[in-house]
Amino acid sequence: MTPPDEPDPLAQLTYNADGLIPAIIQEHQTGKILMMAWMNETSLRRSLETGRTHFWSRSRRQYWMKGETSGHIQTIRQIAYDCDGDTLLIQVTQQGGACHKGYHSCFFRAIGPNRRIVFLEPPRHNAPEES
16 A cells, blocks of 8 residues: 555556556566556556456457466566556566467567568477467
């Protein structure tokens, strides 16, 4: 609970017109960006209560916890927000891969010379159906 003389950090956040805020997920140990997902106030509160990341799926229109089916959970180390209060940076300890395609990070490829795909990570460590 926030002391009475300090502002509530959740009141400092700005959600978009759909009530969502982008959450960038960063590996605490390495600083590597793992993924980006959307949160609303309820999923953020669930994350704070459980110490695990919870998100809002825009396509499925439902809440989901990272690792709920794959076991590749994210344990929250710190939640920060930017100067405008419209983006979250969540540092986590990641178990398994963060990417639903089986890579450790969702950012496993880049646009290289001559617009060729450059893979930034080794091949998948698990199949997408296991992620």
